[in-house]
Structures are given as C-alpha cells and as structure tokens.
Amino acid sequence: MDCLTLDIGGTKTAAAWWQGGLLLQRREEPTAGDAPALLEQLARMLSGGPPVQCVGAAVTGVTDGRRVGVLNRQMIGGWDGLPLAEHLEQLLGVPAWLLNDAQAAAWGEYRARADAPADLLFVTVSTGIGAGIVLDGRLRSGSTGLAGHLGHGGARAAGGGQAPGSACSCGRGDCLEWRASGSAMARDLAALGLGLRSARAWMAAPHQDHPAVQDWLDRATRAVAEAIADAHALLDLHGVLLGGGLGLHPRFLQGVQRAMLALPARFRVPVDAARLGPDAGLRGMACWLQDRPDASD
Numbered sequence: 602m603d604c605l606t607l608d609i610g611g612t613k614t615a616a617a618w619w620q621g622g623l624l625l626q627r628r629e630e631p632t633a634g635d636a637p638a639l640l641e642q643l644a645r646m647l648s649g650g651p652p653v654q655c656v657g658a659a660v661t662g663v664t665d666g667r668r669v670g671v672l673n674r675q676m677i678g679g680w681d682g683l684p685l686a687e688h689l690e691q692l693l694g695v696p697a698w699l700l701n702d703a704q705a706a707a708w709g710e711y712r713a714r715a716d717a718p719a720d721l722l723f724v725t726v727s728t729g730i731g732a733g734i735v736l737d738g739r740l741r742s743g744s745t746g747l748a749g750h751l752g753h754g755g756a757r758a759a760g761g762g763q764a765p766g767s768a769c770s771c772g773r774g775d776c777l778e779w780r781a782s783g784s785a786m787a788r789d790l791a792a793l794g795l796g797l798r799s800a801r802a803w804m805a806a807p808h809q810d811h812p813a814v815q816d817w818l819d820r821a822t823r824a825v826a827e828a829i830a831d832a833h834a835l836l837d838l839h840g841v842l843l844g845g846g847l848g849l850h851p852r853f854l855q856g857v858q859r860a861m862l863a864l865p866a867r868f869r870v871p872v873d874a875a876r877l878g879p880d881a882g883l884r885g886m887a888c889w890l891q892d893r894p895d896a897s898d
C-alpha cells in the first residue's frame with residue numbers, strides 16, 4: 602500500500618511517504634503553533650509529495666480517529682476538537698485516519714520484532730509521558746482513544762482546584778507526567794535554583810552526576826516503575842518497552858529496571874529499550890494503515 606504517514610507532536614511534525622513498506626521520502630519541520638497555523642503548515646509541507654492511497658497521522662493527545670483532543674493544555678493549545686482527518690482528506694483527496702502517537706509507536710515496536718510478546722506495553726518518556734497497549738497481538742486504543750494514557754494516571758492529589766501551573770493541566774493533579782517527564786525534570790531542577798536547562802542538557806555529562814539530578818532520577822524512575830506495575834496488575838503484561846528521549850537514556854532505563862526489581866516479584870515485568878527511535882510513530886502508523894481492522898487491501 603502506498604501511504605503517507607505523519608507524526609504531529611508539540612515540538613516537531615514529520616511526514617513520510619511509503620511505497621510497499623519502503624520509505625520513499627521524509628520531511629520534518631518544527632510544529633506550527635495553533636490549529637490554523639498547523640493546517641497551513643501541513644498544506645505547504647505535503648505539497649508535491651508522491652501520490653498515495655491513504656494517510657495516517659500519529660498525533661499527540663487523545664483521538665477518536667477523526668478529531669484531535671487535548672489532555673494537557675500546557676503542551677499543545679489550540680488544537681482541541683480539530684477535525685484533522687477531515688482536513689487531511691480534503692487536502693490530499695484520500696482517506697485519512699488518526700491515532701495517538703504513543704499508540705502508533707507501540708504498534709510499530711510490536712511489528713518490528715518477530716519475538717514481540719502478544720501482551721506488550723510501550724511507554725515513552727520525553728517532554729510528556731505516553732503509552733500504547735497491545736493485547737493478544739492487537740493494538741488497543743479504546744473507543745475514545747484514551748487507552749494507554751499512563752502519563753495522566755497515578756495522581757496522588759484529588760483532581761481539580763489547583764492553581765494554574767501548580768499541577769498537570771489535565772485536571773487530575775500530580776500525574777505521572779507531572780512528576781517524571783522531561784518537562785517535569787526541567788521544572789523541578791529550575792525550582793531548586795539550578796538554572797533553566799532542559800532535561801536533555803541535564804542528562805548530558807557532567808550535569809547528570811549532579812546530586813539533585815540523581816535524586817530527581819531516583820524519584821522519577823520509581824514513579825515510572827510503579828506505574829508500569831499498576832499497568833501489569835491491570836493487564837497481565839509479558840513485556841514493556843521504554844522509549845522517548847529521556848526514557849532511552851541509560852540512566853533512566855536502568856533506574857526503571859532497578860526500581861522494578863525492588864517490587865514484589867508478582868508485579869515485576871521485563872522492561873527493555875524500544876528499538877525504533879524517533880521514527881517509531883511514522884513507522885507504526887504505516888504498519889497500522891496496513892493492519893487496521895477495516896483495511897481492505
């Protein structure tokens with residue numbers, strides 16, 4: 602199948618054209634701000650590409666397959682309710698589907714390995730935290746697209762009522778994403794007066810050896826391991842793949858693996874590094890267009 606896949610995140614937007622499973626062309630730009638700017642950007646960015654039979658967009662946030670819904674307004678504002686599939690169909694004249702970016706990446710990681718367990722959780726830790734669930738060899742996105750939003754679970758405080766900027770803007774309070782994501786790391790370390798470096802800068806030598814970074818990593822990786830154990834208790838997983846810029850850093854991955862070993866044996870599940878890297882969403886979406894339940898060819 603000749604298809605176009607998009608990965609539209611808060612930071613970057615990438616497009617890939619595929620022919621018979623082979624990558625023909627790839628383009629990438631910083632994501633434009635609000636919905637009108639994004640649509641204008643897509644029209645420009647996708648013009649002149651090879652002909653395709655369908656298009657699939659992996660998007661940050663919650664999607665029912667047609668519209669983009671926003672959970673965390675601090676990360677992407679102005680897209681909530683955007684009928685992106687309809688816009689893409691009008692723009693390209695072919696059928697379009699949307700999938701959450703972590704769900705698309707989960708499917709890509711599952712399809713990329715012959716030995717993938719049939720019950721698999723993919724967790725990405727970068728600016729935010731997302732996840733995708735594969736059960737019985739099928740991607741489970743849920744009827745509203747909420748399945749796998751691990752980053753907005755684990756809140757210890759009652760939702761609502763917090764001052765803006767003092768808790769996750771999804772409304773649940775101190776979610777996993779609020780405590781253990783790259784944006785949380787940058788915010789927490791800045792609050793200690795240690796400067797305004799990004800998580801990426803903190804995780805590079807020599808800053809990664811700073812005691813405050815070590816303390817933060819201990820807490821964050823324990824929180825991620827606990828969230829994975831919760832998912833395991835709910836779904837009875839056979840394996841977990843950790844991805845994302847922060848999640849793939851050896852210190853983060855090893856921290857999660859160590860924290861997992863400290864849990865009671867029944868709640869442990871093997872955690873390995875994801876393999877596809879930053880193009881997991883583009884590749885996963887291409888696989889999903891081929892494999893989706895209603896695919897006719």
Ligand SMILES: [Zn+2]
Nearest residue numbers: 753769771776
């Ligand atoms: Zn949240």
